[in-house]
Amino acid sequence: VPLTTLTYAPELMADAGGYFADQGLDVSFQSTHGTAQAIQLVLAGSAPLSRIGQIEAVSHVVNAGAPILNVGTVFKKSTIRFVSSAKAPLEQPKDFVGKLVGIPSEGGESETTLDLLLASSGIDPKSVQRQVVGVGPGVFNLVEQGRIAGFMVSIDTAKILERQNPGVAVLNPGDFIQSGAQLYMVSRDDLAKNRDVVRKYLEAIYGALKFMIADDGFDKTLEIMRRKYSFATLEDPDVAKESLREYVRVWTAEGTENVLRTVPESWRRGYEELVHAGRVPAGKDPSEWFTNELVPAGP
Secondary structure (H helix, E strand, C coil): CCCHHHHHHHHHHHHHCCCCCCCCCCCCCCCCCHHHHHHHHHCCCCCEEEEEHHHHHHHHHHHCCCEEEEEEECCCCCCCEEECCCCCCCCCHHHHHHCEECCCCCHHHHHHHHHHHHCCCCCHHHHHHEEEEECCCHHHHHHHHCCCCEEEEHHHHHCCCCCCCCCCCEEEEHHHHCCEEEEEEEEEHHHHHHHHHHHHHHHHHHHHHHHHEEEEEEHHHHHHHCCCCCCCCHHHHHHHHHHHHHHHHHHHHHHHHEEECCCCHHHHHHHHHHHHHCCCCCCCCCHHHHHCCCCCCCC
């Protein structure tokens, strides 16, 4: 995914704000076509780490035996939002039954999030039809035309839609499920040689997060990011600030003392949700799939 969304605010701020440079790092970002490719790049030694979703990370470890490790949970909750019409809103899992929902791609993190959302209320995922659609604001036209009941977008796209259309309803799956966090993943095999690089990377990300969390109003944050980056959400101050406020809530959902840290109980509950939904087998020890050793100390 291109870095044209504030979902990547931690990386953008660490770069534009000089946090990577302060750690002696020269960082470049490589876009990938989904989690599977990101994992393969890391396992092949082409990158020291990647940011992926908890759902896909656990699935690859348990089902495919991927030798990867979570070294820092940056987003504590899902950044996915379900957008629908206020005339026929999708406000809770039962509202999805019998409906056609737009998804970004088949079988990925987003569709699994939908399955977990339904499973959280004991709803058979097969009771909800899916159609691959785009993820931009223009897809809302399909909702208004009654062709789909809703679709999935990032937080900042949801904020754009709310400002453009007073008849928009937004559902946060994080209100119903624990799964959906995003984490920094490394190769177990290469961690020894990349340990110092990964530690410095996380130190830079941590510094960027703390700056944005403390920046009341986000004026300084936006000024710094705009020195190097430009895209629609970032250039709209109202949407950017509303989005960042939401992202701060997601980064600090488990307390400021746990920024970037993986909380064992939350990690375990996420695994159990995947077990309940039939995505992974039971009986595994999720504590073996993460470490907080490289995450900077608390505030």
